[in-house]
Amino acid sequence: MKARVMVIAIFLLVCVQGLLGGLRVTGVLTMSQDPSVLAPNIWLGVVHGVLAQCIFALFVWLSSLMSNAWQTPSELTSKKDRLFAHLLCIAMLLQLVLGALYRHMLGDEVLATKTSHLLYTHIALAAIVLILAVIVGIRFIGLNHRVFKRLGTILLSLVSLQLLLGGGALIAIMIHKGDTIPVYEVLVTTAHQANGALLLAASVTCFVWSVRFKSKGNVH
Template sequence: MASSSDVGNGGAETLALGFGTSVAMWFLGYLCRMPNANVPAWFLATGLLGCMLGGGFLAGRLSNRGWRAGLAAGLLAAAINLLVLGSLLGGARPNHVVPSAVWWLPGSLLLGAVVGAAGGALGSATRGQGAKSPSWSAVFAAVAAAATLLQLLVGGVVTGNAAGLAVVDWPNSFGYNMFLYPLSRMTGGVYYEHAHRLFGTLVGLTTLALAVHLLRVERRPLVRRLALLAVLVVIVQGILGGLRVTGTFTFSSSPEAMTPSITFAITHGVLGPAFFGLMIALAVLTSPTWTGGRAPTNSSHAPADRTLSVMLVGIVLVQLLLGAIQRHLSRGLLVHITFAVVVLAMTLLNGSRLWGLYRAQPLLERLGKALIVVGGVQVVLGFLAFFTVVARVEGAARPGWEVLLTTAHQAGGSVLLACTVMAALWTRRLLVASR
């Protein structure tokens, strides 16, 4: 196996930690600003600054550039955060900003740079002599995959609260530029849906940056093609999410002009996990374990397990489609439950084989255990979600624990898909058929 195909850092250190810091800050902000959260502003501000300081600390500790690495990561994170800062600077009228924005914009960039540099200095002081830096391309790919998983959780909350149509227009929000819609107006379902759109923008930007980086530093045609495919898929996914609301391309803000599409909603709901699987594939292919010189194991079972792993990816995708149909149309529940038996059986079969047959490859052993655990937990979550939905009186408000369970079940499907994608890839990297 060829060694790592990175032909230089290509700025991945700053990209990985800058975007990683922003992802952490955005998700913390999302949780703290949720309706009925009642989190004090000082607590949120402290947490956000802590994320920025932590990102700088990691930059200083993991790189050999000290405080400069922290400064670069903090500055990039602050620049990305301008996408949500607009919600604090939006004026009373659509697409206007408050006069103080002229100070807020440079001030936020300066604050990010200073806090990041401080964290970098602290991290550099704890860096050991001769410590090695990680593969930053792999770290950046992992950050992109993590951001995608968080976006799936945010999207699950939207569906769980039946808030997919809470914002009546797209790409604007009630006539406002999406990035200037005032935070004070984000209440109830509007908050869930609008936050989902903003987080989608972050995922799209992260994917684009990752693709540009990989095109610069990667020699492997497969990785380059997958990076371009990821950009295409995330664009299509964003458009599908918008057309789910409007039904057609329009800049109108009138509800009467909209024709919401369930077909687009279902497609959007399935393409999201599929895109997550693609990001997981990029994370695997850029990992040091993949690009390193680990020797594969000769086994007569290799062809069967390679085929089984690929089949399981397709089976889980079908189950995700059945689940999306059930969530959006409340139809096909029996089919979804019945097919879950097939998914569980195949998952247990694949997992037990990877766990038991390849002791010489600990990574495959761990993947086998993960498949068994995730598959079992997903079935339990499915039954819990089913009973909570059935127990709710028709027309009653959806309790928080129902949203929590249905969202966890939806996210669990994506995690199971990620495990199957990893199994399909690693069985090809670590297993060779005996002759």
């Protein structure tokens, strides 16, 4: 993909994101500031949250396109490297959607009662994300290229931190009582969300580099 095409795509997505952000608050296209006619939309909030992280991943992809190492590809990655990196991106995206659904539905009195299965699925999928990230991380570290070694190390570090923060977020949610959300819960859940964005971007980066450095006719 050419950097110019990517820049235009990101620009258009940022415009959509702005529109979604406004609609998430008002519910409809309006200039009104009267709370009685505004109805915040949870589902648009979910789409807005997921798209934000996707746009961030595209920015990181763009930075890869513009790096020196990208301009001189060699035949390096096998079909399996690319397959695992691809599966990791899909699992990460699902994980993000589940996390965003859980977080936004929790804010609604009626929907909050239906969120536990989302959280259980999110935790179960975390095991699959972990396995895929470890496979991709180890395979990339084993490749003879400094970018791949670095990507593998970053991926392994981020996924470990994400699991710790996820566990922390869960404990914080379980122990808090009353309506006021304690500061430590805000910190740990926000850190989990932010690190999730880094992990998604790292997974996408691993995939795009694996495709760029594709080797032909490699079976291992």
